[in-house]
Amino acid sequence: MADVSHRPEPLVEVQPDAAALATAVAGELLNRLADAQAEGRVPQVVLTGGTIATEVHRQVARLAAGADVDWTRVVLWWGDERFVAPDSEERNAVPAVADLLGPLGATQVHQVPSTQDVSDVAAAATGYAESLAAHGPDRFDVVMLGIGPDAHVASLFPGHDALATTGQATVAVTDSPKPPPERVSLTFDTLNRTRSVWVVASGEGKAEAVAAGLAPEGTVTATPARGVRGEDETIWFLDTAAASLT
Ligand SMILES: O=C1O[C@H](COP(=O)(O)O)[C@@H](O)[C@H](O)[C@H]1O
Numbered sequence: 001m002a003d004v005s006h007r008p009e010p011l012v013e014v015q016p017d018a019a020a021l022a023t024a025v026a027g028e029l030l031n032r033l034a035d036a037q038a039e040g041r042v043p044q045v046v047l048t049g050g051t052i053a054t055e056v057h058r059q060v061a062r063l064a065a066g067a068d069v070d071w072t073r074v075v076l077w078w079g080d081e082r083f084v085a086p087d088s089e090e091r092n093a094v095p096a097v098a099d100l101l102g103p104l105g106a107t108q109v110h111q112v113p114s115t116q117d118v119s120d121v122a123a124a125a126t127g128y129a130e131s132l133a134a135h136g137p138d139r140f141d142v143v144m145l146g147i148g149p150d151a152h153v154a155s156l157f158p159g160h161d162a163l164a165t166t167g168q169a170t171v172a173v174t175d176s177p178k179p180p181p182e183r184v185s186l187t188f189d190t191l192n193r194t195r196s197v198w199v200v201a202s203g204e205g206k207a208e209a210v211a212a213g214l215a216p217e218g219t220v221t222a223t224p225a226r227g228v229r230g231e232d233e234t235i236w237f238l239d240t241a242a243a244s245l246t
Helices: 018-038 051-066 093-104 121-135 204-214
Strands: 011-015 044-047 075-078 080-082 140-145 170-173 183-186 194-201 233-239
Touching: 011 018, 018 051, 018 140, 018 194, 018 233, 051 093, 051 194, 075 093, 121 170, 121 183, 194 204, 204 233
Parallel strands: 011 233, 044 075, 044 140, 140 194, 194 233
Antiparallel strands: 080 183, 170 183
């Protein structure tokens, strides 16, 4: 199980509402990408799915014109993906490509294999691990994560066997408690290979999960979000409603 307690404690930034939250996270991401490129690096970022992530992606696309980011020199990954058809609305990549990556002309986008590419979810997980081995970094610049009301991150759910997966980059999930049941997730080992972890949460429905994630005591088994921290920083970007129980 991931023990990241030795890494820097999470910082918390609270915005008044979901719109302000999405704009703040988008602006910060653009700054980080521009700074990394100015240092001569090709930043590698892990994107997430979910409601607030979709809004963040829209805001990145809106603000991108004013930012000095070359999107052909940004490498993008997903923290998790649902094993469904490539054009399914359930797929995390579908809105991200439509709202963000297509309009911006990102070319280095590594998607998890879909049901059209491989025969089963285990093969999708293996394929994504191979892509990471071939094109992934020693450590990511930013791993962005949504959080579920049960405090899951990526597709690592409370009490699930996948939490304990070590020694491999990805894990196939066949019985996700949240539909669809078949998913591919990065493991804690991979999610924690990063300078920065950003957990983004909006709304009252996330308040208990956020409080459990940030509480002084707790377990990764019950609260998977406790198992991810960046080497340099972990920031929980919240709106007032999500932060209401902290
Ligand atoms: O299933 C998933 O859920 C989380 C959170 O989604 P939300 O809609 O409640 O914000 C998401 O971060 C993850 O990538 C996704 O596969």
